[in-house]
Amino acid sequence: MGNRKLISSFFGVIALVIIVISAFTCWYTVDQSEQAILITLGNPDPSIIPAGLHFKLPYPIQQVKKLSRETFSLTFGYEETRDSFIQHEKDAKMVTGDENIILADLEVQWRITDPVAYLYNTSDPQRVLYNATSASLRGVIGSSSVDDALTDGRSTIMNDIRDLLTEMVNMYNVGITIVNVNLQDVDLPNEEVSLAFRKVTDAREERNTKINQANRYRNEKVNVALGEKEAIISRAEGQKIERIEGARGDVAKFNAIHKEYANNPNITKQRLILEVLEEILPGAQIYIMEDSSSTVKYLPIDATRGGAR
Secondary structure, eight states, rough: OOHHHHHHHHHHHHHHHHHHHHHHHHHHEEOTTTEEEEEETTOOOOOOOOSSEEEOTTTTTTEEEEOSSSEEEEEEEEEOOOSSSSEEEEHEEEOTTOOEEEEEEEEEEEEEHHHHHHHOOSSSHHHHHHHHHHHHHHHOOOOOOOHHTTTHHHHHHHHHHHHHHHHHHHHHHHHEEEEEEEEEEOSSSHHHHHHHHHHHHHHHHHHHHHHHHHHHHHHHHHHHHHHHHHHHHHHHHHHHHHHHHHHHHHHHHHHHHHHEEEEEHHHHHHHEEEEEEHHHHTTTOOEEOOOOSSEEEEEEHHHHHSSOO
């Protein structure tokens, strides 16, 4: 009887321990910075468990896998430690589209957005992401020129890398979303080549500056010439109109004289003679003579005009 009681007490204690452990393991919490999935007999539930307190069946019937919601950073071509910066030249060295060798470092920011795919579609999703990053970077750099990689084409290269990497990650379905891609240091493999490239770049920039200055000077001169051209044309148009109107006035004057001449040719003839004489002899005094009688009579024309010249 004593042995039976002892065995019963032992099994009772074990049962109590199991009940207590089960009770403590059946309740679990999910933090705001976490995302969790419930696995029942090895089969994951695709729905993500929200933050808060939840209940599950005891292990091994059900278990919970928790993953972080934070943004992770993957570096390619270099490694940051607490006190130093280590470059992995073997990974960073690559060939551009115009057959130049450069060193390119890349940072990829990513999040886990599908925990089931992240946990079950591949054994090492971060290794898949690393390989996809390498392929994307080398593919874009391999189709770009060294000038674009080292100067003002970096933003375009980063956008192309992000698009290609996003496409590859979606194709592999590893539950990862690309947040951003940052092209870090891009440089030539040694200082001598880098110095030569900088000299070429400086010469190209100076050339572009000279071309811009020459174009600006040309545009200024062309604008001045065009302005002078328009002014000359405008003056010519004004002179043209003035000449035409003057000719019309002369024609009208001639027609009037001709009309008077047709009515009385002698008077008109004498008038014209007097006007011509007045023009060629501006200082002469003009008199009208009357010698029909023994006494010579004359009439000074200037007196009739208001005074002698």
